[in-house]
Amino acid sequence: MRPRIAIVGAGMGGASLAWALGDTADVTLIEAEAHPGYHTTGRSAAFWVPSYGGPAVLPLTAASRDFFMDPPPGFARPLLTPRAGLHLAAPGDDAAIGALAADFDRDGIDYARLDAGALAERFPMLAEGWSRAGLLEGDCWDIDVAALHAGFLGGARRAGTALLTDARVTALHREGAGWRIVTTAGEVAADIVVDAAGAWADGLAELAGAQPLSLTPLRRTMVVLDVDPVPDPTLPVTFDAAGTFYFKPDAGRMWVSPHDEIPDVPRDAAPEEMDIAVAVDRFQSATRYRVRRVERHWAGLRTFAPDRAPVIGFDAAVPGFFWCAGQGGIGIQTAPAWGRLAADLLLVRETQVDAAPYDPARLAKMNK
């Protein structure tokens, strides 16, 4: 008999898993909001950058590449458009570029070193102190996040997944070997509950009687700036090697993040005035653009395990409770491989990516 699997949370984590399960299981996708991408999934910077997230995440990013390059039927094409990644160091911090290059060499990241001349050619609007040297990551892309998410949800529904929206899970009761799941839109019976609740993942685990894993939502701010001159659309997504900002052009504007990671609580996150001001200030210190106005801003919660690695697998102590959480800042670029890995573990199939580093049991041990 096909297992009955209830996935709580229809953001990128839950949607990619529902799609990967296809018709191998009887799947119900339960979402608290009216619109499944309302929280973190709808608030990303939409880039695919292999070095982002570090070595723990790289296997999932790399294993997602073929899917993005040649999406299966049912997905919009293309899902990716080219957008190089540029890494810079602040004035007086040249060592940061050397350290980053050493990390890239260790992790097998494809990059080229740019000297001052090459950098000026690639990005003429950099402020003087920032234009001495940089690393250009070539294999980087912008992701059509809405199309990716819609592709997962549409494919899952065609394969038989029932999507319940406006359905917040408020209680999880054991019933025989399975679960009775109480939501604000009625009850669902399942053999397995999957926790894909993003910032709410630890709270959902507590409803199931599982030990929370110290998953922490960290707030990140994005601002959209109207700048003079209008940015060249072919500019790279540009990161400070010390992690104090990134920015990229989009539709004639500049998207800027101060790369903030402010501990928060699960909620509909909103940016603080101070973080918006910091974003503008850091952008202005690194470039020669004139900021005309802040056109839009938003914030989202990136949720991390204490070791910042993904959390994918069955709970160590509560049978039938499966974690699909801790997607941090890479839940979009890893989604194809993430969903596949979670589905393979749920269906006890061979996995394409080594699942051991993502085993929730490692965190249960850390918390003891």
Ligand SMILES: Cc1cc2nc3c(=O)[nH]c(=O)nc-3n(C[C@H](O)[C@H](O)[C@H](O)COP(=O)(O)OP(=O)(O)OC[C@H]3O[C@@H](n4cnc5c(N)ncnc54)[C@H](O)[C@@H]3O)c2cc1C
């Ligand atoms: C500013 C910013 C920039 C980012 N940029 C990138 C990027 O460029 N590339 C990249 O790969 N990643 C990026 N990320 C990270 C990425 O957006 C996340 O990793 C990903 O969206 C997480 O998906 P999720 O499904 O875990 O969470 P969510 O999208 O938050 O989904 C969780 C869902 O669970 C639902 N839920 C919670 N509790 C319950 C309950 N009790 N009952 C029912 N439903 C419930 C919520 O309503 C929510 O819809 C960025 C994030 C931010 C904030």
